[in-house]
Amino acid sequence: MAEKLRILIVDDEMIVRESFLHWFKKDGHTVATAASGFEALEKIEKFPYEILFVDIKMPGMDGLELLKKIKAGYPDTIVIIITAYGSIESAVHAMKMGASDYLLKPFKPEQLSLVLEKIKQQKKLASEYNYMKECLEKITRFDDIIGQSEPMKKIFKLIPEVARSDASVLLTGETGTGKELIAKAIHAKSSRAHLPFIAINCGAVPDSLLESELFGHQKGAFTGATYLTRGFFEVVSGGTLFLDEIGEISAKMQIDLLRVLEEKQITRLGSREPIKVDFRLISATRRNLAAAIAGESFREDFFYRINVIHIPVPPLRAHKDDIPLLIDHFLNKYSQEMSKRVDRISVEAMQLLKQYHWPGNIRELENAIERAVVLSRSRTLRTSDFAFLKLALTPTSGSQALRDMEVSHILKVLDENDWNITRSSAVLGINRVTLHKKIKRLGLQKPSP
Amino acid sequence: MEDTQIMQQRKTTIGVFAFGDVPAIVLKVIAAHISGYLKIDAEIMPSVTHPYYALDRHRLQYDCGLILQTMNANRFDGYEKVIGVLTVDLFVPILTYVYGEARQGGKIALVSTYRMRNNPHSKSELSSRVYERTAKVALHEIGHLFNMLHCEDEKCLMHFSGNLSTLDKTPLYFCRYCTVYFRDALKRR
Numbered sequence: 001m002a003e004k005l006r007i008l009i010v011d012d013e014m015i016v017r018e019s020f021l022h023w024f025k026k027d028g029h030t031v032a033t034a035a036s037g038f039e040a041l042e043k044i045e046k047f048p049y050e051i052l053f054v055d056i057k058m059p060g061m062d063g064l065e066l067l068k069k070i071k072a073g074y075p076d077t078i079v080i081i082i083t084a085y086g087s088i089e090s091a092v093h094a095m096k097m098g099a100s101d102y103l104l105k106p107f108k109p110e111q112l113s114l115v116l117e118k119i120k121q122q123k124k125l126a127s128e129y130n131y132m133k134e135c136l137e138k139i140t141r142f143d144d145i146i147g148q149s150e151p152m153k154k155i156f157k158l159i160p161e162v163a164r165s166d167a168s169v170l171l172t173g174e175t176g177t178g179k180e181l182i183a184k185a186i187h188a189k190s191s192r193a194h195l196p197f198i199a200i201n202c203g204a205v206p207d208s209l210l211e212s213e214l215f216g217h218q219k220g221a222f223t224g225a226t227y228l229t230r231g232f233f234e235v236v237s238g239g240t241l242f243l244d245e246i247g248e249i250s251a252k253m254q255i256d257l258l259r260v261l262e263e264k265q266i267t268r269l270g271s272r273e274p275i276k277v278d279f280r281l282i283s284a285t286r287r288n289l290a291a292a293i294a295g296e297s298f299r300e301d302f303f304y305r306i307n308v309i310h311i312p313v314p315p316l317r318a319h320k321d322d323i324p325l326l327i328d329h330f331l332n333k334y335s336q337e338m339s340k341r342v343d344r345i346s347v348e349a350m351q352l353l354k355q356y357h358w359p360g361n362i363r364e365l366e367n368a369i370e371r372a373v374v375l376s377r378s379r380t381l382r383t384s385d386f387a388f389l390k391l392a393l394t395p396t397s398g399s400q401a402l403r404d405m406e407v408s409h410i411l412k413v414l415d416e417n418d419w420n421i422t423r424s425s426a427v428l429g430i431n432r433v434t435l436h437k438k439i440k441r442l443g444l445q446k447p448s449p
Numbered sequence: 450m451e452d453t454q455i456m457q458q459r460k461t462t463i464g465v466f467a468f469g470d471v472p473a474i475v476l477k478v479i480a481a482h483i484s485g486y487l488k489i490d491a492e493i494m495p496s497v498t499h500p501y502y503a504l505d506r507h508r509l510q511y512d513c514g515l516i517l518q519t520m521n522a523n524r525f526d527g528y529e530k531v532i533g534v535l536t537v538d539l540f541v542p543i544l545t546y547v548y549g550e551a552r553q554g555g556k557i558a559l560v561s562t563y564r565m566r567n568n569p570h571s572k573s574e575l576s577s578r579v580y581e582r583t584a585k586v587a588l589h590e591i592g593h594l595f596n597m598l599h600c601e602d603e604k605c606l607m608h609f610s611g612n613l614s615t616l617d618k619t620p621l622y623f624c625r626y627c628t629v630y631f632r633d634a635l636k637r638r
Contacts (some may be wrong), residue, residue: 018514019541025553027609028598082543106508106545110611 009033010040011055037061056083071098149319163189171284173313176363179284187240195239203245221270236279247287254302316361330369344380464528468535469499482584510540513550530594535561551590558590595634
């Protein structure tokens with residue numbers, strides 16, 4: 001379906017306003033008119049119009065003055081200048097002030113369609129750009145999910161089926177199991193694939209900020225709200241919203257989200273105008289929500305809303321058969337990324353990685369490979385490259401104090417690296433000065449040859 | 450046919466009339482297209498006087514908005530929708546020209562034969578092509594009268610045509626979605 005826009009026509013001539021109104025209504029857009037710049041400012045404050053068609057010549061406040069005010073208060077709003085005078089100078093001036101385009105009245109029907117098409121493209125790009133800019137660090141990869149084990153095959157079968165429907169999906173599983181990748185795969189296979197995919201980690205954003213991030217806010221809604229900001233619910237426009245760590249949100253936020261899911265409309269902070277929103281919700285959590293419901297920290301009605309389709313994602317230790325495949329994939333990836341030829345792993349190292357219980361799941365495995373590739377000086381990764389994992393495999397007595405564990409671990413690493421401080425500190429993930437200090441403080445000594 | 454059944458349940462008639470002197474064949478072709486493609490009865494009505502009042506002396510074109518406003522005073526009893534046919538150049542104030550005009554969900558639509566030739570004064574273009582184009586615009590405007598919006602699908606009668614080459618590529622029938630929408634619009638009356 002074509003995207004429907006919220007358009008405001010500002011012209012002092014009624015016949016022109018009517019003409020625009022009827023024309024855009026035929027395309028199904030939401031259209032309103034204003035006879036003056038003042039009326040336009042009043043209207044835009046009450047309703048979030050996306051595009052303004054502004055006549056340059058108007059009594060009172062002229063088009064250029066209105067453009068200036070709009071760009072100062074609502075920089076995201078697109079303004080198209082209309083002029084009957086054909087004065088290129090004023091049109092150029094308007095473009096310099098931030099107008100997106102101009103139309104010389106009267107225009108051919110195709111011109112109007114072209115302008116609208118251009119605006120739609122521009123809006124899409126701006127929306128994508130803003131999102132990419134803000135979340136660059138959040139965007140990792142859209143790689144295919146990897147796995148040949150039975151539990152993963154089941155999920156692969158489920159993804160296209162789930163993608164076809166628009167129902168809310170809840171992904172549960174431990175941290176690092178690839179919940180976001182599955183959410184992205186569902187999005188990529190759905191009819192919304194060409195629209196944005198926005199991921200928000202609810203646990204990482206304070207509650208008050210989360211509200212403004214999701215719903216957006218009017219100018220002046222709170223101290224520091226100098227601009228009107230569109231929330232993720234609006235920015236996602238038709239795409240998929242992925243709320244990670246949904247179990248962490250407050251009771252109030254649960255009620256607010258429940259209302260959005262039921263009514264499919266939102267109200268920006270500081271505004272009373274409801275705005276229709278369209279998105280598919282995929283949530284994820286590592287918490288046991290059933291227990292949270294029993295403990296009354298999670299609302300049951302909200303749970304049923306987000307849990308229309310439930311996909312449990314298994315921890316890596318439940319599909320260890322996939323470990324060689326995953327290692328191969330990460331080796332390829334990181335050796336390419338770092339332009340370093342590390343493409344093999346020794347049998348012992350593979351055995352070690354298979355034995356490890358991977359509490360941090362696939363993410364931990366990926367980090368382990370990345371770290372090993374960075375530090376490796378040969379083409380093949382060996383057990384010594386995974387020294388940092390070995391400690392977890394070594395059975396330790398329960399009574400061992402933290403200090404003792406630190407001593408034994410640092411000694412082990414130092415021994416493996418021939419007491420080379422630079423290499424050992426890199427393995428330990430601390431800098432050289434800290435390692436020197438620790439050696440001194442813990443009274444460690446290099447064994448005599 | 451489901452469409453025919455709907456028609457039988459509630460009789461709908463669309464009136465086709467001329468503004469001033471319009472060749473009778475044009476009205477007949479439009480009426481035939483309405484019955485044939487939309488499966489709605491169409492009747493040719495007596496003509497009305499030429500809309501001199503709507504001539505814009507600067508543009509030397511006729512203002513659709515003024516014509517529709519004036520014609521709205523008539524009740525056109527017995528007809529659910531009516532379509533007026535002209536031979537003059539039509540405009541709405543923001544656009545240089547229009548082939549036809551109708552308000553969303555309104556009762557009256559307009560269509561002009563003026564721009565249905567590549568050159569309005571040419572005699573060489575096939576009349577049958579000019580008639581078909583006029584009928585196509587008429588069906589499109591009737592779509593708007595039944596509250597239908599423009600459609601993105603190029604293979605749909607409701608796709609917007611701003612020039613004759615696009616109009617010629619536009620079919621005389623609706624796409625799958627618009628067909629359903631049109632059927633629903635008829636049921637909802």
